[in-house]
Amino acid sequence: MTLSSAAPISPMLAKAVDGVPDPASVPGGLGYEPKWDGFRAIVYFDGETCEIGSRGSKMLTRYFPELEAAFLEQLPAPCVLDGEIVVRTGKAGHERLDWEALSARIHPATSRVLTLSRQTPAAFVAFDLLALGDREYLDEPFSARREALEALAAGLRDPIHLTRSTDSVDTARRWLVEFEGAGLDGVVAKPLAAAYAPGKRLMLKAKHHRTADVVVLGYRLHSSGSGVGSLLLGLYDDDGVLRNVGGASAFSDLRRLELIDELAPLVERDDAGEVVRGETERSRFSAGKDVSFVRLRPTLVAEVRYDQMEGARFRHTAQFFRWRPDRDASSCTFDQLERPIAYDLAEVLA
Missing domain, CATH: 2.40.50.140 (Nucleic acid-binding proteins)
Structure with a gap:
């Protein structure tokens, strides 16, 4: 596996569109996912160590020790994951994403970082797989990457999660309305036939506001x-x-x-x-x-x-x-x- 935190990759991005797009608008169709409201993160696991890179390739590992421990314990093989770091708050049955609590996790004091990791533990929602073992998936279509990610995620548990996905535009449009109540801020549409394009806005995002x-x-x-x-x-x-x-x-x-x-x-x-x-x-x-x-x-x-x-x-x-x-x-x-x-x-x- 050549991808590593020593030469971090820029995540693929999304372009804003007006409303959830129809799958027929893109050759090969679209897959739809909830748009998570957190910190974009690329996880680099080499089998022994783990680094969590931000959207801008800064390492966030020290701010989320509970996630680092979970990755080291649960990931079955060297891999590179694309996903989102979120913080959940609220009572059971009434949870929602908490941006303020997530932002507070970026703190210079180690003692405060450790305290917050217990008080407001983070979760990681995986939505793409860039490498697994010796195999890189960057040039493979999203449909293949998603299938491999689902197989990998079958053995994972909280605080590591696999994002929901659907190929139904009607379901996606319902998500856009319903999931807002849980703190999510839209829906992402991903071209099923597209390779992973670092730094490019190939995905489409429908949000509740500009x-x-x-x-x-x-x-x-x-x-x-x-x-x-x-x-x-x-x-x-x-x-x-x-x-x-x-x-x-x-x-x-x-x-x-x-x-x-x-x-x-x-x-x-x-x-x-x-x-x-x-x-x-x-x-x-x-x-x-x-x-x-x-x-x-x-x-x-x-x-x-x-x-x-x-x-x-x-x-x-x-x-x-x-x-x-x-x-x-x-x-x-x-x-x-x-x-x-x-x-x-x-x-x-x-």
């Missing part, structure tokens, strides 16, 4: 002079340039003050220790406004909700949803955004 992972460029103070009024957001273009795409605001009074402290370590300062400020572009609507902002080192990633794009910017102010500690800022690009299909305005007005 979201984007963005880089936090800086913040403006609230008009009251107290706390953060808005966050400035950015995405990388095809040339690797970080572009301002809009902002997120509407924080409570308490949250505005909390954000000042949370963002303080990322504030850029000059050689004299003074805060570095930037300015956004002026428009005819902001000619008399203060468009300056406190610059932050571009390392913090946030997930925001938005309604639509206007050119290369969010048309309206985005809604802050959550921090994404599992995402690298460099992975926040425009190609994750849903691209509306062109439509003739005359048809709308007719």
Whole structure:
């Protein structure tokens, strides 16, 4: 097996679509799975040691010792698995995914990591098999990878799980509605005939709302002079340039003050220790406004909700949803955004 954590692979990605697609829309048909709301992870098991790589190829192993122990105990042979790390909370019969509890697992203190591994243990949901023993599956169709994954998963138990799968579009559309109540955020459609394509958006995802992972460029103070009024957001273009795409605001009074402290370590300062400020572009609507902002080192990633794009910017102010500690800022690009299909305005007005 040549795949290893020493040369981590980029996971295959999904492109947003409007609604669960029909299987006839893709040559070879589609398989459907729930879209899990967790940390994407590639598990590398060489028969003796195990590493858990993030979507951006950072190793997450130290943050999830209970999963590492489970992989070492349960996996029957060297393999590479693609899946999602999740945390479940709630009483039996009323469980749901808990993003906040999962995010809290990324902590620098070993003692805290061990405590959280007992208080909010994680689970791993496997949905693809990239290698098993000496056999690599990257060039094989998803249908073959799924069959091999099912055989491997037959001997696994909690906290390692196999994702549900169906070839029925009606079932998938029902999942999209029903599974939201358990904290899942959509359905993924996978071309059954497609090979595994690292870093490529060959899969299709139908979600309950539009979201984007963005880089936090800086913040403006609230008009009251107290706390953060808005966050400035950015995405990388095809040339690797970080572009301002809009902002997120509407924080409570308490949250505005909390954000000042949370963002303080990322504030850029000059050689004299003074805060570095930037300015956004002026428009005819902001000619008399203060468009300056406190610059932050571009390392913090946030997930925001938005309604639509206007050119290369969010048309309206985005809604802050959550921090994404599992995402690298460099992975926040425009190609994750849903691209509306062109439509003739005359048809709308007719």
